[in-house]
Amino acid sequence: MTDRMSFALVGFGWRAEAFWRLSTRLPDVTCVGAVVRTPRELPVPGFDSLAACLDSVRPDFVVTALPRAVNPDIVTEAVARGVPVLTETPPAPDLAGLRRLWDAVGGSGLVQVAEQYLLMPAHAARLAAVRSGIIGTPTQVQVSSTHQYHAVSLIRGLLGAGHAPASVRATRTTAPLLDPQTRSGWTDDPVPKPATTTIATLDFGDGRSGLYDFTDNQSRNQLRFRRILVRGTHGELRDDEVVHLAAARTIVRSPLVRRQTGYDLDLDGFDTGAVTLGSEVLYRNPYPGLRWNDDEIATATLLQAMAAWVRGAGPAPYPLADGAQDHLIALAVEHAADVDRTVGTTTEAWTTV
Template sequence: MNRTVFGIIGGGWRAEFYMRIARALPGHFAVGAALLREPAKARAFTERWGVPAVSELSAYLERAGAAGCAFSVVCVSRDASGGLLAALAEAGHPALAETPPAPDLAGLLELWSRTGPAARIQVAEQYAYQPMHAARLALAGSGRLGAVTQAQISAAHDYHGVSLIRRLLGIGFEDAEIRAREFAFPLIQGPDRSGPPRSETQVLSKQLLATLDFGDRLGVYDFAKDQYFSWVRGNRMLIRGDRGEITDERAVWLEAFDAPAYAELRRIDAGHGGNLEGFFLQGIVGGSEWLYRNPFGPARLSDDELAVAESLRRMASYTAGGPPFYSLAEGCQDQYLALAMRRAAAEDRAVITARQPWAEPPSR
C-alpha cells in the first residue's frame, strides 16, 4: 500500500477530521505540513499533532514540497477559501477544497475566473461517500428503480443536500426553477460541537423547505441544522423511479410488472456477539447484495470520517493521474443552487437559475 502525504491549510474543527483520519490510517495517509495564519496557533498545532506548521504561504509551499505532499487540503472559512485556492492554483499546487469554495455568487465567479477548468482543484464534497448514501446511490444507479425522477433529501444542509439531490437525479448543470420557504419551530436544545446540553433550553429550530424543478426531475430539500446533533431530529430520504423507490433504509422495485422485490439496507459491523475482528463497519447490504464495502477497516471511523477518507483516497488517485471525482465546477454549482434556495425563501418568489461560466454540457 502506498501512503499519501498531504498538507493542510487551517486548524479549526473541520481540519481536525483530516488529522484524526491520518492518525487512524497511518498506512494510507500522513500530514507533512500545515499552514495557520496566526503564529501562536501554528505553534500550538505543531505541539498537538506533531506536524510542522508555519504562518506564511510561501514557507508552507516550501515545506510541503520538501515533505512530498501530493496536495493540500484547504480547511479555512468560506471567506478565505477562494483566495487561497486561487493562490495554490497559480503556484501549480493541487488542492482539495472543503465546502463551499466561496461564500456568494460574486466569490464563485471571481474564483472561477482566476482558476478555470485547468486548475488542479477538487472539492471534498463527502456526502455521496457516506456509507448509507453510497449504498443508496449504488442501488439507484443500478437501474432497479428505473429512471430516477424524484429525490427528497432531509440529510444535509445547503450545498451538501444539493449535492445529494444532483447525484441521485443525475443532474449536472441544468437550470432549475426553485421555490423555498423558511420556518422556525420550538425545539429543546440538544448537543452541539462542544458536547451535550447542560440544562433544558428551548430554542428556535430554523427549517428550510425547497423544491428544485429541473423539468423532468424534481429535488425536494428539507433540512434544519439541528439534525446534525439533535437526539430528537432525524434524517429522511426518499428516492423515486418509475419502477421502484428507496425510503430511508427500505427499497422496493419491480422485477416484472407483477413481481415486486423488497430489500432492507442493513449495516454489517464486525465486533458483535463475540466476533474478534475488531469493531468497525464492514459495509452495507441490500438483500443479498453488498452495496457498499468499507475500504478502511479495521480503523474505527464514523461514517463522515469514512467519507472524508474516501475523498482523500480519490484525491491521491487524481493527483497521480487518475480521473477527477468532484470538480471545482460541481462545487460551484452546488453552492450556486444553495444560494438560489436561500434567495427564493428570502424574496418569497420563484428563482430561475441561469447557466454559469463553470457549467459543462448537460449530463443528458
C-alpha cells in the same frame, strides 16, 4: 514520484485536524505541514504563509479548511504555484465569489472540492442501488438530513441531474425545538429554543425534481430523523428499503442491510462491514479494523481519492464545477426563501464544462 503522496493543510481547525488525524492511519498519504495564522503547537511543521509552506516541504497537494470568505484567495495562490487543491465546502462565500474563483482557477483543472456525503457508507450504498437500475430512472430525490450544499450534492448525485439549471421555491417556518447536542457536545439545556425549518422544491426539468428539508442544527440534533427518498420510474428507495417491480404482477420490498460488527457475541470488534441488498454487496468498508465513523470513512476515502488523482491513478474526486453548482443551488434556496418567490439558477461558466 513515489506512491506515497504528501499534502499540507491550510488552517488547523476542527475539520483540518480530521484530515491530519485520518492521514496518520493511511498508507499512501501523509501530512507534511500546516499553515496557521496564530503560531501554536501542532503535530506537523507550522508555517505563517502558504508560500513558506510550499517552498519548505513541497507537498504534492494542499487541503484548505478555511472560512469561506478567505478560502478563494488561498486556492488561487496555490493554483498560481501549480499545486493541486482540495478545498473545503463551500469553495466561495456567494455567487460573485464563485464566479471570481472560477474565472481565476476554473480552467486550471487543479481544484477539487471536499464534498464527502456521497462517500458515506449508507449514502454510497443508496447511490449504488439507484445506479443499479432497480428503481428505474430516478425522477425525484427528497433529503431531510444535512444543510445547503451537502444536501444539494445528495440530490444532484442521486438524481443524476448534473449541472442542469434549477427552478427553486422555498419557505421558512419557526417552531420551538430542544437542541441537546452541538459540535461541542451535550448542551444539557432543557428549554426548547426557536428553530427554523427551510423547505424547498427544486425543479431540474425533464420530470426531475428535488425536495430540500432542513431544520437548524439537524445535522447534529438527534431529535430529528434523517430521511431520504429516491423515486424512480419502477419503484423507490426510502431510507434503507427499496420497493420495485421485480417481475410481472410482482412488487417486492427489500431492505438495505448494514453489517455492523461488535454486537452481542460478535467478537470481531465494533466496526462497519458492508451494506447489502439481497445477495448484492452495495458497499464494503475500505478500512476494516480502524473502527471509524461514517464521516471519517468518507473523509479518508476522499483524501485517498485526491491522492490517487494527483498521481494520475484515479478519477477526479469532486471537481470544482460540481462544488460550485451545489453552492449555486443552495444559495438559490436561501434567496427564494428570503424573497418568497420562485428563483431560477443561471447558466454559469462551470455548467458548460
